[in-house]
Amino acid sequence: MGMDRRxxxxxxxxxxxxxxxxxxxxxxxxxxxxxxxxxxLYDGTLCIGCRACMxxxxxxxDLPPEFNEIEGSAYWDAPLDLSGRTIxxxxxxxxxxxxxxxxxxxxxxxxxxxFHCVDASxxxxxxxxxxxxxxxxxxxxxxxxxxxxxxxxxxACPFGVPRFTYDETFPHIAKCQLCRHRMAQGKxxxxxxxxxxxxxxxxxxxxxxxxxxxxxxxxPGTETEFPRGHIGSGDTHxxxxxxxxxxxxxxxxxxxxxxxxLSAVPFDRLDKKPLPDVAPxxxxxxxxxxxxxxxxxxxxxxxxxxxxxxxxxKALGEQGEAGGTDAGDDRKGE
Amino acid sequence: xxxxxxxPAPAPMGGRLITPWTVFLGxxxxxxxxxxxxxxxxxxxxxxxxxxxxxxxxxxxFDLVIGAALSCGGLAMALMVYIFNKGQYHSLVRPALLAxxxxxxxxxxxxxxxxxxxxxxWHVFWPRYAQANSVIFELAVCMxxxxxxxxxxxxxxxxDKLGMQGLRRKFEKWLYVFIGLGVLLPVMHQSSLGSMxxxxxxxxxxxxxxxxxxxxFLISCLAMGYSMVIFEASVTSVGFRRPLERKILGxxxxxxxxxxxAWLIARFADLVWRGALDPAFVPGARSLxxxxxxxxxxxxxxxxxxxxxxxxxxxxxxxxxxxxxxGIIYRINCYYTAYDTGDGWNYxxxxxxxxxxxxFIAMEILAFVIVVRxxxxxxxxxxxxxxxxxx
Numbered sequence: 001m002g003m004d005r006r007x008x009x010x011x012x013x014x015x016x017x018x019x020x021x022x023x024x025x026x027x028x029x030x031x032x033x034x035x036x037x038x039x040x041l042y043d044g045t046l047c048i049g050c051r052a053c054m055x056x057x058x059x060x061x062d063l064p065p066e067f068n069e070i071e072g073s074a075y076w077d078a079p080l081d082l083s084g085r086t087i088x089x090x091x092x093x094x095x096x097x098x099x100x101x102x103x104x105x106x107x108x109x110x111x112x113x114x115f116h117c118v119d120a121s122x123x124x125x126x127x128x129x130x131x132x133x134x135x136x137x138x139x140x141x142x143x144x145x146x147x148x149x150x151x152x153x154x155x156a157c158p159f160g161v162p163r164f165t166y167d168e169t170f171p172h173i174a175k176c177q178l179c180r181h182r183m184a185q186g187k188x189x190x191x192x193x194x195x196x197x198x199x200x201x202x203x204x205x206x207x208x209x210x211x212x213x214x215x216x217x218x219x220p221g222t223e224t225e226f227p228r229g230h231i232g233s234g235d236t237h238x239x240x241x242x243x244x245x246x247x248x249x250x251x252x253x254x255x256x257x258x259x260x261x262l263s264a265v266p267f268d269r270l271d272k273k274p275l276p277d278v279a280p281x282x283x284x285x286x287x288x289x290x291x292x293x294x295x296x297x298x299x300x301x302x303x304x305x306x307x308x309x310x311x312x313x314k315a316l317g318e319q320g321e322a323g324g325t326d327a328g329d330d331r332k333g334e
Numbered sequence: 335x336x337x338x339x340x341x342p343a344p345a346p347m348g349g350r351l352i353t354p355w356t357v358f359l360g361x362x363x364x365x366x367x368x369x370x371x372x373x374x375x376x377x378x379x380x381x382x383x384x385x386x387x388x389x390x391x392x393x394x395x396f397d398l399v400i401g402a403a404l405s406c407g408g409l410a411m412a413l414m415v416y417i418f419n420k421g422q423y424h425s426l427v428r429p430a431l432l433a434x435x436x437x438x439x440x441x442x443x444x445x446x447x448x449x450x451x452x453x454x455x456w457h458v459f460w461p462r463y464a465q466a467n468s469v470i471f472e473l474a475v476c477m478x479x480x481x482x483x484x485x486x487x488x489x490x491x492x493x494d495k496l497g498m499q500g501l502r503r504k505f506e507k508w509l510y511v512f513i514g515l516g517v518l519l520p521v522m523h524q525s526s527l528g529s530m531x532x533x534x535x536x537x538x539x540x541x542x543x544x545x546x547x548x549x550x551f552l553i554s555c556l557a558m559g560y561s562m563v564i565f566e567a568s569v570t571s572v573g574f575r576r577p578l579e580r581k582i583l584g585x586x587x588x589x590x591x592x593x594x595x596a597w598l599i600a601r602f603a604d605l606v607w608r609g610a611l612d613p614a615f616v617p618g619a620r621s622l623x624x625x626x627x628x629x630x631x632x633x634x635x636x637x638x639x640x641x642x643x644x645x646x647x648x649x650x651x652x653x654x655x656x657x658x659x660x661g662i663i664y665r666i667n668c669y670y671t672a673y674d675t676g677d678g679w680n681y682x683x684x685x686x687x688x689x690x691x692x693x694f695i696a697m698e699i700l701a702f703v704i705v706v707r708x709x710x711x712x713x714x715x716x717x718x719x720x721x722x723x724x725x
Contacts, residue, residue, distance in 0.1 A: 082386075083386070121533050121535070124467050124468070124533060125467075125468050125469065125470065125533050126465055126468055127457075127458050127464070127465055127468040127470040127471040127474060128454070128457040128458055128463040128464065128465060128471075129463055129464070129465040130463075144451075146454070146457055146463050147450075147451050147454065148449050148450075148451050148452070148454045148455055148457055148458065149449050149450020149451035149452070149454070150448075150449055150450070150470055151384075151389035151390065151450065152468070152470050154386055154389040155389045155390055155534065155675075156533045156534055156537075158535060158536060158537060160386070160387075160675055160676060163386045164386060164389060164450060165377075166377060166378050166379030166382070166384060166385065166450075167377050167379040167380070168377050168379075169374075169375060169376060169377050170451070171377055171378065171450040171451065172450070172451070254535075271676070273676070275536055276535065276536055278535075279535075280532065280533045280534065280535025280536070281533060283532055283533070283535065283545065284467075284469065284529065284532040284533035285467050287529060287532055287545055287548070288467065288469065288472070288529060291525075291529075291548065292472070298518060298522060301518055301521070302514050302515065302518045305417060305513070305514035305515075305517050305518055306510055306511055306513075306514035308416070308417045308418075308419070308514075309416045309417060309510035309511075309513040309514050309517075310510040311419065312415065312416045312417065312418075312419040312421070312510075313416065313506075313509065313510045313513070315419055315421060316415075316421050316424060
């Protein structure tokens, strides 16, 4: 009989574990872009590296300047990377001479700020819903008030976007929220608003994608109008089309993002290493969903455990009081 | 008489509480308290080397991920005695449970101070904030519940000491529910310590990133749990000059052997199935750490292979140490070796960070020593003047 029970338990526990640990094919739906999703288009070939977007970003988001010793900047803001005080940065790729822009043997610019993923890892992994994705605009925003500072988002984000202020007594997470607070005033992302060349423009993702398709369809060298500020602003300037690489960064990465990049230099040279199309949030939530779906498997397992524990406790009781009830009393005086 | 050959009754150890050893442990604990004070006043950055590339330092990975796994002795023994009905191991349950209870409690305390915004910690348990898709949510709820369950499971020991037999008998009627929970909860969160990495996706090297992470972490924690039971029993026996329960430990060695085989099958079947074994043959730190991890499974497997070798306390002890080390290296590999957030990021724990972790271990050992001296936890040494062998 003892054997039977053991085998039953082995089968029960083994079965539960096996079922729960097998990678699921489609346990959770893949998230899709909200209809009214808004975002940014950054065309590195238009960027002149003036960093006006960084200055505007800091001003509009109340972020302090960062000095660094490499540039010897004791008086002006010169961050080298995103940080708890810098949520948007323009970086340069240097491959050769400064008279050749957007070639591998020349130089190129790139931008790093939150990509506002369709299926964001930070939203999925935050234990206290401090990271949320707006169901209408798709903006991924962060609530300091809710945050416990576990830094799971910092560790999980494949783009390395959320950052933390480790040197503060009361630290917090910092990341781009697409100037969500300015939208209430009828304004849009500050970085796009101030960009003098339209390298960064703001707009509905659908419109941004149309604009991307238009630019990619034109032959390199063709003179064309580029909007400034936001899509449909009417403020445009004329410049030649660059020789784009056949890749829109953010179109498929991690299940797609609302911030899209164009470049004439391969993205892996711009600190953007290849990423899979599958959202890790989807894989993780599917796996957890499999194991804990309706708490059925854990409760069934608990039932089997309690049943077995009751039988064993009885058996122990027959051998002698479980745990030696009386003996403890006898030795109290030792 | 309650004591029998199968499971000698537990009794307080007695003896002095203040010894050079306990004073040393106390000092280590005080140093940790000092650095935690510094962390609270000046921020985590003032004592820790963590950064945006490695936001989780040793307080998270060593104290929580590894500490909780090393504290799996309680789970391992509860599983054996109460679930698979092996009453002869009963004498090992209480010490294992106590060590686990302290281990988990301190892992949770350490994690609390690792939280940047610790004053908000209760949000995890609050419906308005709690986010059930997060693996950390599952971990927080499940580990807190387990800590409570372990201390409840431990109350009979206190009742024994206080002679509250009536209350104890009533309590014992319900104890099996807590025993069930005491197995379910660690199974859940130990696997979650692996699941936690799944969302890191491509940032974890394919040698370690797999949907099988929860199963691997579960097998590994049980193997570590049985190793720690052997380790703790051996150390307790030497440290307190008590006879070693050689026969029982040998049988635990056999259980451990099967867990090692299960581990190897799961680990390599997964690697072959995913076709992810290639990075293991690319020379470098990653492949080196991968093979160290596997050699540390092979060593205990070899040492535990024959019954004669399992009967040797030295071989058993070595096997247990190798296996515990393997579990530690596996977790370090998963959380650091395999983790790649891009170029230019480095992390090595600072001295204050290490002192805090050491201080927590010191507190744990100190508390264990005090409790086993005052409460009936360890089996009374045989032969004992107070217990005539029964049966």
